[in-house]
Amino acid sequence: MEFKNDVEALDGLRDKFSELKKEITRVIYGQDEIITQVMVSLFSRGHVLLIGxxxxxxxxxxxxxxxILGLNYSRIQFTPDLMPSDIIGTEILDKERQFKFIKGPLFANIILADEINRTPPKTQSALLEAMQERAITAAGQRFELESPFFVLATQNPIEQEGTYPLPEAQLDRFMFSVWLDYPKYDDEITIVKNTTSNLTFDLKPVISAKEILYYQDLIRKIPINDNVLNYAVTLAAKTRPGNGMAADVSEQYLKWGAGPRASQYLVVGAKTHAALRGKYSPDIEDVQAVAPSILRHRIIKNxxxxxxxxxxxxxxxxxV
Known part of the structure; x- marks a missing residue:
């Protein structure tokens, strides 16, 4: 990972992204756009809510x-009886009769929060605190989480019985809200053919934690023109009814708009989106590409x- 300059490093990131995508699509078919959005979020230090x-x-x-990321991974199946200590960890009394903190599954690089809306708000909050602070407080002590820390939460939109919908303030912690749709017919043929045979794939790690952290820092250094920055901030402001900058469609159909975190994610998301496509600075098209997944869960209809x-x-x- 020794690059002569940042331009060469960005070229390295683009090549690494192509390698990552190629390896993922050996197993996942017909979800190229979803994979791209997950990678954009990873390199932007964001988190993703997958809904389907x-x-x-x-x-x-x-x-x-x-x-393929070669990171520590934990899957947490969220259920109505899950308690915060089940994911954070708990204190036990050891042989020396001293309290010892045993870390829970939240202490990993990648967290799959499966069916996050099935657990009560108290447990949801424990996860979302970790997402925001990259640290947790337990037994009166603060524990820093290992970097990179990346949460992928899933949610079922059609089965609402016995669920606890995420409040808007908690939804705001997710960079992207991504909708997964049914695969195309040809892709479904491939999926069924491969998953009903004895075909197996031996996946190999493509990128290390150290490389991910390096590229996350590199993304922040990418320059952005003032007109693109202004477009991103204006786009977020246009969603806010009653503020003088709101678009007609917002005044007509929205109760609440997106907050400043949306503006931040629009900018950093555009930088990452541009970098993964071999560009050295984002343009308005990059902001537009990430806008739907960033704004979708931040605006409330009337x-x-x-x-x-x-x-x-x-x-x-x-x-847009």
Whole structure:
């Protein structure tokens, strides 16, 4: 990882991304755009909420990504009876009759929070504190989490019985909210053919933790033109009804808009999106590419939008 300059390092990141994607698509078919968004979030130091009906390989995608990243990985199955200590860890009395803290599954580089909306808010908050602070407090002590720290949470949108929807303030901690749709017909043919045979794939780690941290720092150093920065901030401001900058569609159909964290993620997401495509500075197209997944879970429709059956995607499309 010895590069002569940052330009050469960005070329290295683009090549590494191509290698990562090639390895992932050996197992995951027809989800190229989703894979790209997960990688953008990883290199932007963000977290991802994957939303899709059962059977769309959400869990398989996360486990595959964990394998090729060569990082410590924990899967936490969220259930209604899960307590914060079940994921953070707990104190036990050892042989010397001293209290000893035993770390929970949250102490890993990649966390798969499976069906995050099935657990009570108290446990959700324990995870989301770790996402924001990259540290947790337990037994009166603060424990720093190992870097990189990346949370991929899954959510089932159709089975709402016995669920605890994430509050907007907690949803805001996720950089991306990504919708997984059904695969295309040709992709489904490939999926069924490969998964109903004895075909197996021996995945190899493609990138190390040290490299990921290096590239995360590199992304922050990418320059951005003022007009692109202004576009990103203006786009977020246009979602806020009643602030003087709101777009007509926001005044008409939105109750609440996106906060400043959306502006930050639009900029850093655009930088990463540009870098993964071999560009050395983002443009407005890069902001537009990441905008739907960043704004989707940060804007709240009003009763008029519900009555007229206006979707969040339609509103974002008009804003962009």
């Amino acid at each position: 009906v059962p059977g769309l390989a959400k869990t398989l995608m996360v486990t595959t990504i964990a394998k 009763y008029k939008a519900e009555a007229e059956n206006i979707s969040v995607e339609q509103i974002i499309e008009k804003l």
